[in-house]
């Protein structure tokens with residue numbers, strides 16, 4: 618099978634396309650013919666080992682897993698002897714999570730992993746761009762939005778993989794959504810449900826005024842100290858790409874003696890329950906995956922450059938079979 622591989626950390630040139638052995642599913646596994654995958658911010662960070670701590674689990678001197686890629690969509694090619702509920706020919710989408718390996722024409726994963734049926738109304742390209750952005754936005758926003766209508770939500774990075782889902786979830790749950798991105802993407806985020814937009818090239822954040830209940834920074838372009846004045850006292854600052862500083866701020870802001878807005882960081886656990894939840898809303902048309910661009914596997918280096926630019930729109934999809 619064809620796959621994109623990297624054997625050392627570095628720039629996009631360390632990723633090349635080669636031929637690898639097709640995986641063999643064991644008794645509990647499902648072999649998937651991958652039709653489409655994505656290149657995410659997680660992929661380029663892993664390829665660069667950025668931050669350096671990535672090496673602690675991905676391989677100290679060189680990557681242990683040479684094939685990047687988390688999320689995918691495709692067709693069940695074979696199932697192990699003990700697998701029930703999935704059949705050859707099923708259209709599915711899912712994620713290999715931190716195990717990675719989805720930038721390949723076939724993946725094998727356990728049947729009880731993050732793997733669900735692809736709704737009929739979605740193409741494979743759309744289905745590839747669900748888990749990374751959708752499960753992340755869902756994990757961060759659900760506790761603060763789902764059962765609390767009429768919240769005021771600010772999405773920083775509203776046009777990226779996580780941001781496009783954050784805007785849509787906000788709209789779906791009845792929030793008043795303001796999105797920050799460049800003017801190039803204002804029509805897009807408005808079409809997804811943003812009622813107000815801010816062009817960060819003119820001003821990084823909206824003017825303080827009517828306070829927000831929730832600020833979600835999907836791209837790490839703000840800070841808690843700058844967003845504090847935008848937030849209600851009971852508000853939360855959701856830091857999707859938070860580093861040590863934000864994790865420390867989370868601890869401090871949750872101390873019994875502290876008052877005012879709180880910081881929340883999380884490590885997202887991509888799982889089948891969330892994938893199924895997303896599939897249901899995608900099937901009803903309440904959510905739509907945004908595919909900014911589709912490239913061929915042979916264009917994988919170009920895909921990495923675009924993802925690393927920090928300006929990709931929605932999901933950057935890679936088609937595994939078309940040239």
Ligand SMILES: NC(=O)c1ccc[n+]([C@@H]2O[C@H](COP(=O)([O-])OP(=O)(O)OC[C@H]3O[C@@H](n4cnc5c(N)ncnc54)[C@H](OP(=O)(O)O)[C@@H]3O)[C@@H](O)[C@H]2O)c1
Pocket residue numbers: 657658659662749750753773774775776777778779780797798799800801802817835836837838857858859883884885886924927928929930931
């Ligand atoms: N906590 C977790 O477990 C977890 C899970 C998944 C992802 N993440 C993290 O989430 C982050 C988001 O990833 P992503 O894939 O959504 O990013 P992305 O798709 O690369 O986001 C790019 C978007 O950010 C916008 N942008 C760039 N500069 C901006 C600025 N100064 N202000 C506002 N918007 C700006 C761009 O808009 P323009 O093109 O208009 O400039 C572009 O549409 C990554 O850092 C990733 O590591 C964390």
